[in-house]
Every structure is written in structure tokens, then in C-alpha cells.
Amino acid sequence: MTDSKEFMAQAKAQMDAWSAEMTKMQAKMQEAGEASQAQMVKQMEALNDQRKLAEKQMEELGKANMNAAKDVQATMQKAWKDMEGQMEEARKKFMG
Numbered sequence: 001m002t003d004s005k006e007f008m009a010q011a012k013a014q015m016d017a018w019s020a021e022m023t024k025m026q027a028k029m030q031e032a033g034e035a036s037q038a039q040m041v042k043q044m045e046a047l048n049d050q051r052k053l054a055e056k057q058m059e060e061l062g063k064a065n066m067n068a069a070k071d072v073q074a075t076m077q078k079a080w081k082d083m084e085g086q087m088e089e090a091r092k093k094f095m096g
Helices: 004-031 034-063 066-095
Strands: none
Touching: 004 034, 004 066, 034 066
């Protein structure tokens, strides 16, 4: 398991990458027809909810002591895996 600071740096870099990718998806959504937009909006809302959860867990990790940090890190890794799964689905729909 990596130390907290390294993990936080990796997590922040991943969040930044996802945010940039979500911005591109929103641009594609604007180009889509009305019917497609409704589905895309729903998926973007789910991605944003997942991102907010991951951000909250990053905050908790930053506040946690070393023993608690290991538990938070394990929970956060699961959330990251879930987020990556949702991002992959969105990539297929938004980016083709």
C-alpha cells in the first residue's frame, strides 16, 4: 500500500484527468440531439455524484490518522474502481 501523500497525489491527478474528460463529454452532449441529451444528462449526473463521493473520501483521507487512513484508502480505492467503470461506460456513449 502506498503512503498517504503519494496516494493523495495520485488521486488528485486522476480526479483532474476525469474532470477534463467529463468536460469533453459535456461538449459532445451539447452537440447531440434532444433525445440523446436526456440520456447523457442522466449519465453525467451519475458521474458527478460519483466524483463528489471520491472527493469527499479524499478529504477524509487527508484528515485521517495513519490507522484510519488505511481504512479510508481501501474504501476510496473501491470508489475509484466504481468511478472508472462509470467513466468507461460514458466514454463509449459520449466519445464513440
